[in-house]
Amino acid sequence: MTKIIDLYFLLANGLITVKPFAVMYLRTLIILISSFLLGCSGDEFKKHANSENRNTHPLNSDSFWELSKEPDLIIHSSNNDSGVQLYRASDGRILDNNKILIANSGLSQVLLFDSAGVFLKQTGQEGRGPNDFAEFSNIKIHELGAQLLLTDNSNHRAHFFDYDLNYQATLNYPKADDHGRLALIDTTINGNLIFLASQGGGYLRGQDGDLIEMYRSVFSFNPSTNQIQRITSLPSRRRMVLKIDENTSFPFIPFDKNPILLAYQANTFLVSSSVHPKISILNSLGEPVDSIYYNAPMVLTKDVWQSYKSEIEDWENEAHKKRYRVFYNKPLPLNKYVPSIDEIIVDANCYLWARRNRIDTSLPQKWDVLNTNGDWLGVIEVPSHFTITDIGNTYVFGYTTESGDEEFRKYALLKN
Template sequence: MACSDGDSGTPLVVRRDSAGVQVVEAMRPLWGDSSLWRIDPDPVVDLTLSGTGPAHEFYSARSMKQRSDGSLVIADGSSRQVRVFSATGEFQASFGGEGDGPGEFRSLRRVENAGDTLLALGGGRVTVVAPDLTVVRTFGVDRFTTDVHYLDGGAILPELNRPVLPQDGLTGLVWRPEPLILFDLQGTLIDSIGETRGHEVYVSGEGGFRTAAPLFGRASRIAALGPRILRGSSEMMQVEELDMSGNLLRILRIPDYPLDLSDARIAAERDSILDGIPPGHFFRGVLEETPASRTRPAFVDILVDPSGAVWLELYRGESEQDQSQEWLVLEADGTWLGTVGIPDRFTVSDINMDAVLGVWEDELDVEHPQVLRLTRE
């Protein structure tokens, strides 16, 4: 079945069923060349400027969420603190600090909402925190867990990025799968429900064991959509929707999305990376031999907003950082809306219906956790 908006002979979306899996192919963007959603670069809230003192100073602030009461939560990697602010930016409370005790962190990577409960990830441990910030429990996960996702129904899905080690005996271009494993809020293993493609890495066996990220290397990402899991490997503009048993339910795809790379673009990318490495450095040799993909990754991150719309952060190489950052948006039904531009030097952490949360770095590299207004037309 094809769906058209009547403005073109090309349908917006083609839907079909394949062995019980719904395949949704978006053929063209609804918005055309102009985005109908805009992000205002002037912040509604800036936590660096909304108060004074150490609570409003940030470094390695990696993750920011908004709770159901409107308060803002941010994980500050330097202080190992989870800090809570009012919706208007006043500091309210914090927990954490460096250490191995309950509620402490050797490293702090992410915060995640689990209903009214808060999850904090760091150092291979998940800390479960009550709404009043009382630490309920801490349980261990794989130490190479980079993110945690909460699924409606009470399940936690860690996202892994494990390194390739000498004892693995692997060389060349390696794309090793990562498992999808569910835990409950008690920290009890529920089940292993499948895997992702993992992250590409180049392993050189010449002159000892060395690894590097391949040029335009691809990586898998996951996100949560209610009780469903979204999985994408970035080798094409496609996201798969799974249930909590790992069954494939739906595929959202943009066929023939342009990802080809020219020889000139590949050469510019290699030169840009090598420019930052001094001659004779051992790492320079492995980068010079690292292969490049002939296609660019389709995206580098997946987020889902409260409407069920899927946001895909478009890939930019090291030599493309002067280009504007953009996110491609698919509506919940798979319709390709278009792209939304992100202000320069802003890293998105979460997307709500009328706001985008993240961290902006000023010209002095000072971090500003901000809430930006999102307008949908």
């Protein structure tokens, strides 16, 4: 499925900017919008519609998938021939044409490699002009049919590129009343852009010890019509007002959970907002239509609270130590359980991967995998310091600092 967006409409409404020499090119240019989840359509995750699907045991616990022991491909600073140091990488994707795109956010750059990891091209620099990225933009990659959309959230915008990494246009983000700045988090199969924003504009105040409830709104933006729609509101990490001497701060309540949201289809969203191992399914209006619950282990907060508090003694900043010693000794409204899920990803087969929260980050990661019927298939172990950015049919791609330097790795996904 594709959607055609008229660039002249976007230009006239101030939603995009382009290089002057590209004006003539715009006479014929259209952007074909689809989603990297293009295959995730139809009746996926609808088998148990309007009833909670509870999985007590994984279907394939004894013979499930695993990653290869060694990566098939490694890309790092010394072998990419680009002269670019990988620094604070934020995303990486094996594109539909098998080229590899890496968001090198620490240097405000995007790097392109061939399928063998041979460097081809780089673009971007720190700044606010066309093809620039802000220092702390945490660039994310979205494949949109014939185009790539690379986020520049700190500059409140995103850039369009073709698959050869040639700059095409810049999309300026819309605004929403009574909210903070919008951050682009996903795209839908029908070409809409999904944003998150803090309610109330992020303005914080109160008396010492006051609890501040925090919420994030989800917005859907249609670039063709310049229409923005608020879909739903999700609870996020609470804060407490902390006053010490003449200083006021607003630390987060430990073990609270920020909502995790993915656009699954044109009219479906997957949300993890509970401390439980549960995925909620929302329709296009933000209404819950289903939920998937699987019986993954849960950790009681009281069992880890003392060790969690003791970690502040290893901090170097004495002012932070003082602040959090006071904060942690207040009667905090802690959840009974540590949040079960800290990340969700949809793979090339539309299967849902949910990473279990780890108290000890030196241990291997455990990802629970659910199929499109919502069945809990099993658990996959992933190296402890490996950040997954892309899951294909036969591979898992991401980055790590295990060797001391940042590097991207491609592991084979072995399906037993």
